[in-house]
Amino acid sequence: xxxxxxxxxxxxxxxxxxxxxxxxxxxxxxxxxxxxxxxxxxxxxxxxxxxxxxxxxxxxxxxxxxxxxxxxxxxxxxxxxxxxxxxxxxxxxxxxxxxxxxxxxxxxxxxxxxxxxxxxxxxxxxxxxxxxxxxxxxxxxxxxxxxxxxxxxxxxxxxxxxxxxxxxxxxxxxxxxxxxxxxxxxxxxxxxxxxxxxxxxxxxxxxxxxxxxxxxxxxxxxxxxxxxxxxxxxxxxxxxxxxxxxxxxxxxxxxxxxxxxxxxxxxxxxxxxxxxxxxxxxxxxxxxxxxxxxxxxxxxxxxxxxxxxxxxxxxxxxxxxxxxxxxxxxxxxxxxxxxxxxxxxxxxxxxxxxxxxxxxxxxxxxxxxxxxxxxxxxx
Numbered sequence: 001x002x003x004x005x006x007x008x009x010x011x012x013x014x015x016x017x018x019x020x021x022x023x024x025x026x027x028x029x030x031x032x033x034x035x036x037x038x039x040x041x042x043x044x045x046x047x048x049x050x051x052x053x054x055x056x057x058x059x060x061x062x063x064x065x066x067x068x069x070x071x072x073x074x075x076x077x078x079x080x081x082x083x084x085x086x087x088x089x090x091x092x093x094x095x096x097x098x099x100x101x102x103x104x105x106x107x108x109x110x111x112x113x114x115x116x117x118x119x120x121x122x123x124x125x126x127x128x129x130x131x132x133x134x135x136x137x138x139x140x141x142x143x144x145x146x147x148x149x150x151x152x153x154x155x156x157x158x159x160x161x162x163x164x165x166x167x168x169x170x171x172x173x174x175x176x177x178x179x180x181x182x183x184x185x186x187x188x189x190x191x192x193x194x195x196x197x198x199x200x201x202x203x204x205x206x207x208x209x210x211x212x213x214x215x216x217x218x219x220x221x222x223x224x225x226x227x228x229x230x231x232x233x234x235x236x237x238x239x240x241x242x243x244x245x246x247x248x249x250x251x252x253x254x255x256x257x258x259x260x261x262x263x264x265x266x267x268x269x270x271x272x273x274x275x276x277x278x279x280x281x282x283x284x285x286x287x288x289x290x291x292x293x294x295x296x297x298x299x300x301x302x303x304x305x306x307x308x309x310x311x312x313x314x315x316x317x318x319x320x321x322x323x324x325x326x327x328x329x330x331x332x333x334x335x336x337x338x339x340x341x342x343x344x345x346x347x348x349x350x351x352x353x354x355x356x357x358x359x360x361x362x363x364x365x366x367x368x369x370x371x372x373x374x375x376x377x378x379x
Contacts, residue, residue, distance in 0.1 A: 010069040013049070017073045020045060021080030029081045029332065033193040038084035049073075052090040053115050060098055060111040067224070067286035070095075071231035078235025082339050083194030085232055090114040093347065094123045096224030097149040097156060102211045106158070110147055119146040123225050124202070125348030126152035147208070148200060151225075154218035159205035191335075191342035216294060219356050222347060223300030224289060229343045230282050230300075230307040236343075237278070237311040240336040241271055244318040258321060271314045278307040298360045301353050308350075311340035 006014070024042050025032070032038055046052075055070035056062025078085060091098055091114040101107040113119040122145065150157040213221070245268065248259035258264055281303040288296040315337040322333050344350065 006068055006072055010065060010072065013065070013069065014072045014076050017049070018076040018079070021077045025077070025084075026080040029083070029335070032081060032083055033335075036193060036196050038081075038088055038194055042084075043088055046088050047115075047117055050115060051077075051088065052092065053111075055095050056091075056111060056115075057099065059104070060108055061115050062111070067227065067289045068283055071227065071234075071282055071286045074228065074231040075235035075238070078232040079239040081194065082232050082236050083192050083335075085195070086192055087120070087195035089228075090117070091121050093225040093228040094121050094149050095228075096221040097123055097151065097158075099224075100213055100217050100221055101156065101158070101209070102213070103209050106209055110158070113146070118144070120144045121147040121149065122200070123149045123151065123221075123347065124200075125222050125225070125352050126150060145200070148202060148205070149221075150202065151218055151221045154213045154215060155211070156213055156218065156221060157210045158208045159202050160208050161200055161202065161205045191338040216297065216360075219297030219301070219360060220289070221297070222352070222356060223285070223297030223304075225347045226304035226353065227282065227285055227289070227300040229346055230278075230285075230304045233307050233311040233340055233343045234275070234279055234282055236336050236339050237275055237307075237314040240311075240315045240318045240333065240340075241268075241275060243332065244268070244314075244321055248321050264321060267317055271310075271317055274310040275314060278303070278310040281306050295360075298357065301356050301360075305350075305353055305357070308340070308344040312344065315340045 020042065025038065028039075037043075050063060051073065053060075053062040054065045054073060055067050056064070058064050074085065074089070086092065091111060094114075098107045098111050110119075110121055114121055145161060148159045148161055150159060245259065248264065248268070249257050251258045253261070259268055281299075285296065285300040285303040288299050293299070315333070318333040319337055322331060347353075
């Protein structure tokens with residue numbers, strides 16, 4: 001059964017994360033963007049939480065708090081500043097790959113290095129029809145990036161990467177990691193600037209392991225990664241709506257607050273309802289992952305789709321109702337919009353998510369062919 005109450009211990013953990021976020025992250029958002037990272041004292045606290053190990057099993061050095069707890073903590077942190085989360089949360093979106101990797105000693109090695117802060121890993125999702133699969137992977141611009149997991153259908157691959165961020169030449173040890181496809185090293189990113197950004201060419205990497213998972217487990221790996229993005233987007237969207245409501249109830253236009261004009265009031269009410277629904281979808285999907293529901297990957301992907309649509313709607317509404325101010329860095333509306341759009345592009349984006357959903361419901365690999373396919377396993 002879905003768990004919508006987290007329990008007193010997890011509630012205290014989420015409250016502690018929210019206090020840290022509001023006291024140490026929120027006041028310095030623009031400074032973190034300029035520096036390209038969160039401050040080390042904050043990262044140290046998150047490592048001791050431990051943020052990265054909250055949803056990992058004990059055999060991998062995790063706290064076994066569960067996916068709902070991890071999603072709630074991510075949401076609390078993202079509400080203040082989501083920019084540093086991709087780099088701070090290790091192994092982060094790769095937790096599903098670690099949990100289902102058949103080589104348990106190897107998975108434990110990767111998890112231990114990531115949790116200890118000695119190395120970092122990322123997850124790349126192959127888009128439908130991509131050949132070779134996931135040759136290029138977007139990753140935060142981490143100096144300690146060592147592994148990239150590649151998920152395609154029910155296949156899982158672990159690639160060991162090397163080279164420095166911004167090293168366009170690369171060397172015989174592995175692939176080049178450079179600051180954006182076709183960009184000069186050190187170019188500014190469009191979102192998550194406190195984590196940096198880079199494109200990693202996996203073609204020269206060393207494949208450490210390659211496995212075919214049980215049917216449906218590949219979707220669980222990708223669904224869990226998407227749920228990570230959905231939880232972060234939920235925090236961003238909640239903060240955006242709160243800021244929009246504060247501004248529009250104080251700003252008076254034509255004799256009444258902006259929020260009290262009928263059209264604006266309807267849009268704000270609809271945004272609040274959608275946010276509530278997206279939050280329930282994320283919590284439900286996280287509970288299904290913990291319960292081992294065979295359809296957990298499907299529901300996690302559905303929660304991602306709903307949350308990404310909601311985050312776009314809410315953050316865009318914030319910009320529109322702030323008017324010209326919404327585009328200025330004086331407010332955080334433009335930052336939250338950038339983050340919502342970036343999250344929708346990760347882990348295969350809409351194309352890979354749609355293909356996964358179509359395959360799960362209609363038993364066809366290509367959503368373009370879904371109209372003529374025989375339904376099999378519709379939920």
